[in-house]
Amino acid sequence: MLSPDGIVTPDYSECLPGRGAWVCADQTVLASAIESRAFSKSFQSDATVPSDLLDSVDCGLTSAALSALGLARKAGDLVLGFDGIIRQLKRKTGLAILVMASDASANGRRQLYKVSKNVLTIAEIFTLDQMSRAVGGGNVVYAGLLPGHSASRFSKLSYRLINYRSGNAAFGQNAGSRPQHHTDVCQ
Numbered sequence: 739m740l741s742p743d744g745i746v747t748p749d750y751s752e753c754l755p756g757r758g759a760w761v762c763a764d765q766t767v768l769a770s771a772i773e774s775r776a777f778s779k780s781f782q783s784d785a786t787v788p789s790d791l792l793d794s795v796d797c798g799l800t801s802a803a804l805s806a807l808g809l810a811r812k813a814g815d816l817v818l819g820f821d822g823i824i825r826q827l828k829r830k831t832g833l834a835i836l837v838m839a840s841d842a843s844a845n846g847r848r849q850l851y852k853v854s855k856n857v858l859t860i861a862e863i864f865t866l867d868q869m870s871r872a873v874g875g876g877n878v879v880y881a882g883l884l885p886g887h888s889a890s891r892f893s894k895l896s897y898r899l900i901n902y903r904s905g906n907a908a909f910g911q912n913a914g915s916r917p918q919h920h921t922d923v924c925q
Contacts, residue, residue, distance in 0.1 A: 739754045739756050739757070739758045739759075740756065740757055740758075740759075740777075740781045740783075740785055741756075742756075743786075744783065744784055744785060744786050745785075745786045745787075745788065746759075746777050746785050746786065746787045746788065746791065748791075748794065748795050748798055750798045750799065750801075750802050757781060759776075759777055759780035759781060761776075763799070763898045763901050763902045764901060764902060765792060765795075765796070765902050765903060768791070768792060768795065768902075769792060772787050772791065772792075795902065796899075796902065796903065799895070799898050799899040799902055800864075800868075800899055802895045802898075802899075803863075803864075803892065803895040803896045803898075803899050804864065804868060804869075804871075804872035805872070806888070806891045806892040806895050806896075807837070807864075807869065807872045807873060807881065807883075807892060808872045808873050808874065809888065809891075810883055810888035810889070810891075810892060811873045811874065813887075813888050815883060815884045815886055815887075815888035815889065816873065816881055816882070816883060816884070816888070817833065817881065817882040817883075817884065818873065818876070818878055818880070818881055818882075819878075819879075819880060820846060820849075820850070820879070820880050822882075823836065823850065823854075823880050823881075823882045824850075824853060826882055826884070827853055827854060827856075827857070827882075831884060831885060832856050832857065832885070833854070833857050833882040833883060833884065833885075834857070834859070834883050834884065834885040834886070834889035834890075834893075835857065835859045835860075835861065835882065835883040835889050835892060835893060836850065836854050836857045836859070836860045836861070836880070836881075836882050837860075837861050837862075837863075837864070837869065837880070837881045837882070837883070837892075838850065838860065838861070838862045838879065838880050839862070839864060839865055839866035839869055839878070839879045839880070840862045840863065840864060840865055841865050841866050842862070842866065842879045842880065843879075846879065846880070847862075850880065857882075859893065861896055861900075863896060863899065863900060866878065866879055869881060
């Protein structure tokens with residue numbers, strides 16, 4: 739979006755009023771758009787691009803995905819902890835997404851990989867501290883989203899973040915019997 743002051747402003751919720759310009763959620767594409775002055779061309783006026791726009795977009799996308807994780811907990815759609823995830827995986831409903839802290843122990847991750855064969859997506863894109871703050875405290879190392887709206891929302895927002903950082907468009911898509919696995923530490 740272009741603010742009234744002529745400053746390029748990301749619209750994470752896709753609902754800001756005014757004229758917008760669409761750019762693929764990919765850091766290299768955004769950097770190229772900034773370098774080529776694509777925003778000024780698109781808005782047909784001088785558009786000031788903040789020097790920290792790339793980092794700002796990363797932070798905004800990270801915040802949106804973490805907020806979805808917190809909302810999933812409030813909705814009762816989030817299972818926390820190693821034991822809770824093991825119990826949920828044995829149930830008929832299972833899990834739609836398994837989220838493991840990027841700094842979780844290798845042993846715990848290995849054990850969960852073995853028992854999470856039917857989980858479509860496994861993501862390791864947030865640190866323990868980020869996950870803990872998002873869900874309201876405690877040491878959140880492992881979280882599982884139950885199938886439904888919360889999982890769909892988290893998947894969409896996490897896809898944007900992962901795609902922005904790496905251009906990896908496979909997040910949230912079933913690639914056969916093996917789960918999709920994504921590691922990308924969010925600073």
